[in-house]
Amino acid sequence: MPELPEVETTRQGLAPHLEGQRLNRIIVRQRRLRWPVPDDLSTKLDQSRLLRISRRAKYLLFHFETGVMLVHLGMSGSLRIVSNNNEAGKHDHIDFIFGNRQTILRLTDPRRFGTVLWLGKAPDTHPLLNKLGPEPLDDAFTGNGLYRRSRNRTIAVKQFIMDQTIVTGIGNIYANEALFKAGIRPTRAAGKISPQRYQKLVQAIKITLRAAIRQGGTTLRDFVGGDGRPGYFKQQLNVYGRSGLPCPNCGAPLREIKQSGRTTIFCAHCQR
DNA sequence: CAAGACTCCTGTCAGC
C-alpha cells in the first residue's frame, strides 16, 4: 500500500515507540525479499541503539549507532509494533526486538517486493538513494524545476511524475489524483506542458500528499497498536478506483486506460 | 540517453 503518505505515516507512528531504544535481537524467518536480507544484518545491528527513523522517497532509514538500515515496503509491505505474545504469521518475515520491554517491530510482506538492506555509515552514496529527485513536500520541488526537467521529454506526464529521479514518492494512486486535481491529461507529453500548468501540478501534488498524510495519521494509532484494523486506506479519492463512475467535478463518466501497464483513470472533460 | 517490456511474489476477485 505504500506510497509516500503511507511510508511517512508509518515513520511517524513508529518513531515514538522505537527511537532511543536498543536493539536486542532480530528474527529473520524469510530472507528472500526483493534482494536477500544481508546475512550479517544481525551482527551489524547487535545491541546498537536506534537514534532516529527518517524517510527519503519511499524508503525508511533506521539510523543506528552502528550505521543505517534501509527498508522499502514494496507493493504489499508493512511495519507494525506487535505485542510479544503475537504469533508470527506466514508473511511475517522479520522481527526486530527492541529494549528491555521487548518492543517488537514486525515486517510483514506477502508479495516480498520489499527491501531490507544495510547501508552502513554513508547511506547517501548508495545507488538506491543517490539518484533520487527532490522530495515533493520540500520547497525545492517547484513548478519551474519540473518544467525544466521536462523539456524535450516525450514521455507521458503521468509516467514523468512517477519517475523517482524526477520527484520522489509519487506512485500510481497519487499520480492519478494529482493530475485530476491539476486538470492535466495523464497522456500529455511531459515536454509539452507550460510552466504555469506545472506550477499548478506541483501545488496539486503537495495538497494531495499532505491531505493523505493527515488521514494516515488518524489511523496510525491503530496501525502501531497492532490491531491491523481493515478499512485503513479509505481515502477521499477522486478518480483512483472509480472507473466509469461520474467525475466529481462535471459528472461525466471517468475513463480508464493503461499506461506502461499501470491503470490510469481520468476525466476526458476536465483533464486536457 | 530514452522508452518500453519484463521480472520478482502472493492474494484477491471476476467469470465460467
Place this chain on the structure above:
DNA sequence: TGCTGACAGGAGTCTT
C-alpha cells in the same frame, strides 16, 4: 464450489 486468468499501491534490469 473450484478452477483460471487478470490484476494489484514498486521499481530495478534488460532490450531496443
